[in-house]
Amino acid sequence: MASKITPLLFRALVEMCEVHSSKVVRGNPNRANIRHLGSCGVLSARRATLPLSSPLRTTPSRSFINLAASITARRMEYSESRTLGYTPEQMYSVVASVDQYQHFVPWCKKSRVVKGRKGDVRAQLEIGFPPIVERYTSEVTVVPNHQVRAVCTDGSLFSHLETIWRFAPAAEDQPDSCNIDFHVSFEFRSLLHSQLATLFFDEVVKQMVNAFESRAAKLYRGHHTPSRRRQRGGEQHEKTPTH
Structure with a gap:
């Protein structure tokens, strides 16, 4: 046995x-x-010690969510320059009045200034893409009549959002006009929100200058002359470590 x-x-x-x-x-x-x-x-x-018939190769695994995030989580940028029939002071006033954004900025449902100090303000904004409505806070820094810069500081919607407006007098033969430069860069925080990138880019970002020009026309009616667009461009970039 x-x-x-x-x-x-x-x-x-x-x-x-x-x-x-x-x-x-x-x-x-x-x-x-x-x-x-x-x-x-x-x-x-x-x-x-025996030789293997074929070398073993290890392939790093990646979940579907991570793979999709690497594809869709991109930083997008847009820049536009125009000559508008309003003074730099007038356009600056429109852009700097963040509490009024809810009345004319596309998809902006609420806008409230919660803190102000020496020209700087903290603004809370609510933006809605039905059925999604999100809130975020921006730090707004201004150089009177020259620049308005807003940077998202918290919120679940954006991992990065920065807008910059610059204003300068137009040519001497264009009195009561100004050159404006608008630049925005943004990146959504989550994969779900990243699906809104194209909608946000087309329906909000590309319409932003038009919205502010229309607001100026309403406030300063009679001073308006047709705008001239010097250049317009939209770009989409992969996020890089330098940002």
């Missing part, structure tokens, strides 16, 4: 060692020559 059991036991030990050795090799090919202590150490070390 013992003579019959011994070969079976030996075969079982060999099979266990083979399974253990193959797991080690698959898990870390660089450890193929490591000797394993135990009753089957000699067997596992011996099998590890």
Whole structure:
């Protein structure tokens, strides 16, 4: 009986060692020559020295969500320059009045200034893309009659949002006019919100200058002359470590 059991036991030990050795090799090919202590150490070390019929390659796994995020999570930028029939002071006043955005900025449902200090304000805005409505806070820094810069500081909608408006007098032959430069860059925080990128880009960002020009026309009716667009461009960029 013992003579019959011994070969079976030996075969079982060999099979266990083979399974253990193959797991080690698959898990870390660089450890193929490591000797394993135990009753089957000699067997596992011996099998590890045998040449493999085909090299094992490990492919890093990536979940669907991470893969999709790497594709869709992009920083987008847009720049536009125009000559408008309003003075720099008038256009600056329109852009700097953040609390009025809810009345004319596309998709802006609420806008409220919650803090002001030496020309700087903290504004809370609510933007709605039905059925999604999100709130975020921006720090608004101004250089009177020259520049308005807003940077998103918190919120679940954007991981990055920065807008910059610059105003300068137009040419001497265009009195009561100004040159405006508008630049915005943004990136949504989540994969779900990233699906809104195209909608936000087309329906909000590209319409922004038009919205502010229309607001100026309403406030300063009679002073308006047709605008001239000097350049317009929209770009989409991958996020880089330098940002």
